[in-house]
Amino acid sequence: MISEEKSLIPCKKNLQIFNTFGLHSIAQNFVTVSQISQLSSLSELASNYSRIHILGGGSNIILPEILDGLLIKVELLGINLIENRPKNRIIEIAAGELWHNIVANFTFNGWAGLENLALIPGTVGAAPIQNIGAYGVELSDYFHSLIAWDLKSGSMVHMDASDCQFDYRDSIFKKKTHSHLLILSVRLNLPKCWKPNLEYPDLKKFFKFSSTDPKLEEIFYAICSIRKAKLPDPNIIGNVGCFFKNPVINLEKQNISFQEFPDIIHYKQRDGRCKIFAGCLIEKCGWRGRSKGSVGVYKHQPLVLVNLGGAKAKEVIQLAQSIQQDVTKKYGIFLEIEPVII
Ligand SMILES: Cc1cc2nc3c(=O)[nH]c(=O)nc-3n(C[C@H](O)[C@H](O)[C@H](O)COP(=O)(O)OP(=O)(O)OC[C@H]3O[C@@H](n4cnc5c(N)ncnc54)[C@H](O)[C@@H]3O)c2cc1C
Numbered sequence: 001m002i003s004e005e006k007s008l009i010p011c012k013k014n015l016q017i018f019n020t021f022g023l024h025s026i027a028q029n030f031v032t033v034s035q036i037s038q039l040s041s042l043s044e045l046a047s048n049y050s051r052i053h054i055l056g057g058g059s060n061i062i063l064p065e066i067l068d069g070l071l072i073k074v075e076l077l078g079i080n081l082i083e084n085r086p087k088n089r090i091i092e093i094a095a096g097e098l099w100h101n102i103v104a105n106f107t108f109n110g111w112a113g114l115e116n117l118a119l120i121p122g123t124v125g126a127a128p129i130q131n132i133g134a135y136g137v138e139l140s141d142y143f144h145s146l147i148a149w150d151l152k153s154g155s156m157v158h159m160d161a162s163d164c165q166f167d168y169r170d171s172i173f174k175k176k177t178h179s180h181l182l183i184l185s186v187r188l189n190l191p192k193c194w195k196p197n198l199e200y201p202d203l204k205k206f207f208k209f210s211s212t213d214p215k216l217e218e219i220f221y222a223i224c225s226i227r228k229a230k231l232p233d234p235n236i237i238g239n240v241g242c243f244f245k246n247p248v249i250n251l252e253k254q255n256i257s258f259q260e261f262p263d264i265i266h267y268k269q270r271d272g273r274c275k276i277f278a279g280c281l282i283e284k285c286g287w288r289g290r291s292k293g294s295v296g297v298y299k300h301q302p303l304v305l306v307n308l309g310g311a312k313a314k315e316v317i318q319l320a321q322s323i324q325q326d327v328t329k330k331y332g333i334f335l336e337i338e339p340v341i342i
Contacts, residue, residue: 005037008045010070018073019058020121021316022238022307027053027071034075034096036184043154046070052151053342054182056123057098060130060240062313062341074125076184079105088191090144095125095183099132107220112194113142115216116203118223121234121241125183129173130338131166135200135223140166144187152180168275169245169338202226230301238307239298243320244278244335264331278327278335279303285326292319317341 010029016022029049033042046052051069055061078094079102089111093102099122103114116137126132127139128146145160165172172178196213198204206222207214214222232239250273264284265277282288282302289299294311297319298304305319324335 005041006035008033008038008041010045013071015055015058015063015067015071018055019061019063020234020238021062021240021311022234023063023065023311023313023316025063025065025067025313027067029070030073031070032073032075033182034077036076039149039184040154042072042149042182043151046072046151052180056095056126057121059121059234060126060339062240062316062339064313064342067342072182074123074182076125078185082187087193088189090187090189092185092187093124094185095123097124098122099124099127104220106190107216110216111190112216113137113188113190115220116197116200116223118220119227124186128164128166128171128183128186129340130169131164131171133169135203135226136197138166138168140164142188142190144189146183146186148181148183150180151182156184157181168248174340232298232300232304232306237298238311239304240339242278242303242338243305244282244303244323245338246275246278247333247335248273248275249333250274276333281327281331281333281335282323285323285330287323287326292322295319297323313341 013030015025049070055073075096076094080092083090116135265280288302293315
């Protein structure tokens with residue numbers, strides 16, 4: 001049966017329930033895309049606007065009170081096993097699927113790889129934007145390719161991992177030059193031979209009394225329980241997860257010595273650089289649990305900023321800037337903001 005193409009008529013929309021920080025934001029022109037057949041009309045519509053924004057689950061975005069331009073919410077659904085080879089599987093997932101549901105679905109199907117990325121909110125289509133990562137695993141470890149829609153030219157674009165230029169919480173999609181690409185689906189490459197990744201300190205601690213390697217589902221549940229203890233649930237307290245990236249620096253180049261700051265948690269990267277726990281820097285500057293107006297620093301995890309009720313984007317940015325200034329002054333390290341600020 002051929003389904004009828006849903007029309008794209010922009011409307012005004014309050015986005016408060018569409019962003020996990022719970023910011024009150026009015027989109028002047030809001031449309032949802034849920035069918036591939038709508039894409040040509042979408043490009044035509046987009047050509048009328050000078051600014052285009054794309055929204056998934058709103059869990060990594062700080063929205064202004066009034067959002068001009070066209071806002072496209074992606075609601076494409078579907079999962080497809082593309083190839084089932086002796087050593088691996090290639091699976092295609094539509095952009096509007098919820099990331100955590102996919103991880104749970106794969107884990108309980110016995111398809112390993114993504115379990116350390118459980119409970120990350122948001123959609124599959126947004127996962128490549130900042131190369132989501134947690135507990136020693138990043139999307140790029142299992143990424144195969146993606147298909148995007150070029151809103152400007154009105155054509156499909158296929159991109160492999162090297163085209164996406166993945167890095168720590170970064171990809172080519174964060175550049176203005178690529179903001180006209182709407183990701184339609186992501187293909188993952190999951191190997192059938194699996195070894196758990198338990199290198200991260202919290203996971204090591206969780207399984208320290210296990211004499212054998214934990215099972216796939218046990219790791220999934222461990223990650224969920226570790227995250228629940230550390231991070232606020234956006235359904236209860238508005239937040240976008242970690243607000244700052246952990247700085248990755250070259251100690252010699254930046255002339256930083258940990259003899260001077262022995263209590264700062266850091267660990268060496270494979271490339272010789274050093275990753276510093278930003279939460280630790282924020283805490284040492286005395287920000288844990290403090291607030292400014294309606295925005296606070298979460299008391300159980302100082303990397304997270306929270307909405308104490310009725311917060312505005314301006315207040316979020318002001319608090320973030322105060323933290324950045326204090327950390328730079330004390331340690332000479334600049335903390336980069338992780339979510340997308342519009
Ligand atoms: C409690 C909590 C915990 C979190 N933990 C983690 C974590 O451990 N690791 C981690 O990496 N992140 C984490 N995050 C951040 C967030 O979950 C991820 O960045 C997620 O991928 C965002 O998905 P989204 O659909 O909500 O994206 P949105 O917030 O809607 O959008 C984010 C960006 O992606 C763009 N975008 C969205 N969909 C598309 C698309 N289809 N095509 C093109 N561009 C698109 C948007 O324009 C925007 O620039 C956390 C957030 C919260 C609230």
